[in-house]
Amino acid sequence: MASNRQATRADASGVAALYQRIYAVIRTIPRGRVATYGQVAELAGIPGGARISAAALKVGGGQVPWHRVVGKRGMFGRIAILDPVGAATQRARLTRERVAIDDRGAIDLRVFGWLPI
DNA sequence: CAGGTGACTCTTT
DNA sequence: GAAAGAGCCACCT
Secondary structure (H helix, E strand, C coil), rough: CCCCCCCCCCCCCHHHHHHHHHHHHHHCCCCCCCEEEHHHHHHCCCCCCCCHHHHHHHHHHHCCCCEEEEECCCCCHHHHHHHHHHHHHHHHHHHHHCCCCCCCCCCCCCHHHHHCC
């Protein structure tokens, strides 16, 4: 990982950078691995800001491998309801990356969950 | 400045 | 085991 920057204080103009940081974290997710919203948020410097990661993906999900970001339950949660088409794309891409998906559409985070080294 | 919202998560019933 | 409620932080109105 790149050097961890002090996120003790977020600059007013750095708020937007926060989203960029989230995208950076998502880009760091290796192929064939998945991370949860909370995981991404925490690595981005927002502990407990899982919703922020979700919002970030909603805004700029088209510029990052959002398909590697899933809910803590290992499934796509409400994404399938809001973007059923996107959910299908996500499943297809993950399957392409050798990520096993349960019959219920859940991913075993114990195996495919990304552990930041 | 204050209130409401949400692609989430955790704890309790 | 599943469902419901509260909590959380950043953004929008």
